[in-house]
Amino acid sequence: MKLIVLGSSSRGNCYVLKPDSGKYLVVECGVKLAKLKAAVNFNVRDCAGILISHEHADHAGAAEQAMRSCLPIWTSEGTASAIGTDIDPYGMHIMKPLMRYEIADFVVCPFPIEHDAAEPFGFIIDHPESGRILFATDTAFLPHKFTGLNNIMIECNYRTDILNANVRSGKIRKPVRDRIIGSHMSFQTCRDTLIENDLSAVVNIVLIHLSSDNSDAEEFRRGIAGATNKNVVIARPGTEIEFNNQPF
Ligand SMILES: [Zn+2]
């Protein structure tokens, strides 16, 4: 399976999980639909669905447009009603936390996360080619531990010292800093969370949703790689990674 990153920041998030055979799954719908269609050669009929973690525009901005293109959206009830509008009820699949949903060859289990949104979700995504994927973004921390992970996509948004320096220099206002701390994952929390989980079968760790002002991508990559001894990649638009369940 290939992970294709179309966006991974507050400017827009979208990830395509494209198996070698069978339908593909999209996670987040925060980039222009044309960009998504181009990434899959405009073949929307092979789209199993689009998972949306929460209603913020950088994750759900193109949801309405996607539904108009008959792409099925999978999300929480809170996110669905926050997206609102005159959406086609047949194109919106409501997920309940900790339930399992079969979406083509994918099995998805959503879980609650900690963010300033109506009902935000992280996802455990199982597929025979990739093994078990953890997807978690826009969350101050992860309330659960996970077993059997093979590939991880996790937010690594900011480092506290960089954020505080930006507040001191006036680049970032204090209320903005407080919002970031309450609703996004720091490098420190990301590292501690990874170490606390069983990484023995993990092949790749993809760091997602880095802040443009409050992060240092290369240092984050090196820091997480050093702490976990895993292949660590920073998600950028255009990044493609082989997501298999074995390290070869
Ligand atoms: Zn976001």
Ligand SMILES: [Zn+2]
């Ligand atoms: Zn958000």
